[in-house]
Amino acid sequence: MKTTQLGHLDPVFLALIDEIQSLLRYVWQTENPHTIAVSGTGTAVMEATLANTVELEDVVLICVAGYFGNHLVDMAGRYGVDVRTITKPWGQVFSLHEISRALEAHKLGTLALVHAETSTGARQPLEEMGELCHKYGILLLVDTVTSLGGIPIFLDDWGVDLAYSWSQIIVGVKKVWVVLLVHHPLL
Numbered sequence: 001m002k003t004t005q006l007g008h009l010d011p012v013f014l015a016l017i018d019e020i021q022s023l024l025r026y027v028w029q030t031e032n033p034h035t036i037a038v039s040g041t042g043t044a045v046m047e048a049t050l051a052n053t054v055e056l057e058d059v060v061l062i063c064v065a066g067y068f069g070n071h072l073v074d075m076a077g078r079y080g081v082d083v084r085t086i087t088k089p090w091g092q093v094f095s096l097h098e099i100s101r102a103l104e105a106h107k108l109g110t111l112a113l114v115h116a117e118t119s120t121g122a123r124q125p126l127e128e129m130g131e132l133c134h135k136y137g138i139l140l141l142v143d144t145v146t147s148l149g150g151i152p153i154f155l156d157d158w159g160v161d162l163a164y165s166w167s168q169i170i171v172g173v174k175k176v177w178v179v180l181l182v183h184h185p186l187l
Ligand SMILES: Cc1ncc(COP(=O)(O)O)c(C=O)c1O
Pocket: 041, 042, 043, 044, 046, 068, 071, 114, 116, 117, 118, 143, 144, 145, 146, 166, 169
C-alpha cells in the first residue's frame, strides 16, 4: 500500500509493458509485435478480441464442447455476428476432418475455438488448424486462457491469427493482467 504508484505514461511503466510483451511473445512462441497486455478479466479480453476483429453480420463458426465454447457463442452473438456452431459432447475435441467439413458447409470469416476447455480439461489439437483455415481464407481465433503457461503453444507455427489469454488461471498472476494477441494478418 505504501509503494508509490506508477502512472500509465511513466517510463518505468512503459519499460515494464515492453518486457511483458516480449515475454508473452516467448511463451506464445510468436514474433508478432501486436502482443498487447491490458488489465481485466478473461471475459474482458474475450470481448476485446471479438469487438476489435469482427463486424456486424460477419459469419463466425464456433466449436463448442464445453462451457467456454458457449461463452464465446454468447459474446459473439452480442456483437451482432452471424454465429454458427459445431458441437460435440463436453470433454471431446474436434478432428481436422470435422472442422474441414464445417468450413466447407459455411461461408465464414472466422473460426473460433477454445484451446484448453477449462470446464472439461480437454485440449483441442491446433496443429494444421491454421493451415486449414487459411486454405479457406478465414481467420483462426483461439482462447488460450487455460493453456498459456501450462502447455506448449506455437502460435506462429500453428498459423493462429488471433489469440487471447488471462494471467490468473495458469500463470498465477492475480486479478491484474490479461493478455491479448492481435495476430491479425491485416495489421
Ligand atoms: C477458457 C476460458 N475462457 C474464458 C474465461 C473467462 O474468464 P473470466 O472468468 O475471468 O471472465 C475463462 C475463465 O475461467 C476460461 O477458463
